[in-house]
Amino acid sequence: KQEVTQIPAALSVPEGENLVLNCSFTDSAIYNLQWFRQDPGKGLTSLLLIQSSQREQTSGRLNASLDKSSGRSTLYIAASQPGDSATYLCAGPGDNTGKLIFGQGTTLQVKP
Amino acid sequence: DARVTQTPRHKVTEMGQEVTMRCQPILGHNTVFWYRQTMMQGLELLAYFRNRAPLDDSGMPKDRFSAEMPDATLATLKIQPSEPRDSAVYFCASGWALAGENTGELFFGEGSRLTVL
Numbered sequence: 001k002q003e004v005t006q007i008p009a010a011l012s013v014p015e016g017e018n019l020v021l022n023c024s025f026t027d028s029a030i031y032n033l034q035w036f037r038q039d040p041g042k043g044l045t046s047l048l049l050i051q052s053s054q055r056e057q058t059s060g061r062l063n064a065s066l067d068k069s070s071g072r073s074t075l076y077i078a079a080s081q082p083g084d085s086a087t088y089l090c091a092g093p094g095d096n097t098g099k100l101i102f103g104q105g106t107t108l109q110v111k112p
Numbered sequence: 113d114a115r116v117t118q119t120p121r122h123k124v125t126e127m128g129q130e131v132t133m134r135c136q137p138i139l140g141h142n143t144v145f146w147y148r149q150t151m152m153q154g155l156e157l158l159a160y161f162r163n164r165a166p167l168d169d170s171g172m173p174k175d176r177f178s179a180e181m182p183d184a185t186l187a188t189l190k191i192q193p194s195e196p197r198d199s200a201v202y203f204c205a206s207g208w209a210l211a212g213e214n215t216g217e218l219f220f221g222e223g224s225r226l227t228v229l
Contacts, residue, residue, distance in 0.1 A: 032214045032215065032216065034217065034218060036218075036220075042222060042223075043116075043203060043220040043221055043222045043223050044203070044205070044218075044220040045220070046217050046218060046219065046220075049216065049217045051216075052214070089155070091218070093214050093215075094157070097160070097162075097167050097168060098143065098160070098162065098167070098209050098214050098215045099145070099157055099160045099167065099168050099215075100145065100157070100215060100218060101157065102147075102154060102155040102157075103154075104154040105154065
């Protein structure tokens with residue numbers, strides 16, 4: 001059974017720092033992997049999708065990488081800003097039917 | 113502006129009452145997920161449909177929960193009878209996947225916040 005773990009559970013950094021969020025899977029047969037952002041009281045917003053043939057994806061100050069052999073993904077946020085404060089979740093396939101399983105998330109606070 | 117639409121946004125009900133939550137997936141998407149989010153458990157997958165067929169509902173308490181897709185534009189999640197432990201935010205999400213392929217980018221609705229007294 002696929003399990004997804006995100007480390008750390010919470011992170012507080014000063015504005016301007018570069019930071020890395022981690023996501024790991026028990027089943028390393030990973031296909032698509034997605035990173036999401038959730039603001040309080042809101043739904044999830046897709047940030048980056050890494051497809052099975054890719055190793056990383058970039059969008060603005062965000063870069064996500066996937067190492068399928070080790071079952072790990074990282075989300076790198078460059079030059080963090082207070083507006084980046086949110087919960088970040090990763091999701092990967094629970095099995096080969098296409099369903100997505102989520103980690104518990106990392107709650108990020110960027111202080112001005 | 114394509115988006116997943118969920119109703120109601122908020123629902124307060126008494127224990128034992130029936131609750132129905134509705135979701136309109138993005139037009140053209142063929143996969144629909146129902147998730148439940150609580151502080152303790154995080155996001156739990158309740159049900160998953162592809163091309164309107166249920167592929168997985170193993171995360172759903174079968175005795176009181178049911179999920180259906182009457183047509184491609186509507187997914188429903190019903191709880192009968194509701195219990196206080198069902199209090200949570202219920203999210204619907206839709207995406208596109210080819211047969212035999214994993215789901216692509218997933219789009220979430222704003223959620224239905226349910227409180228059962």
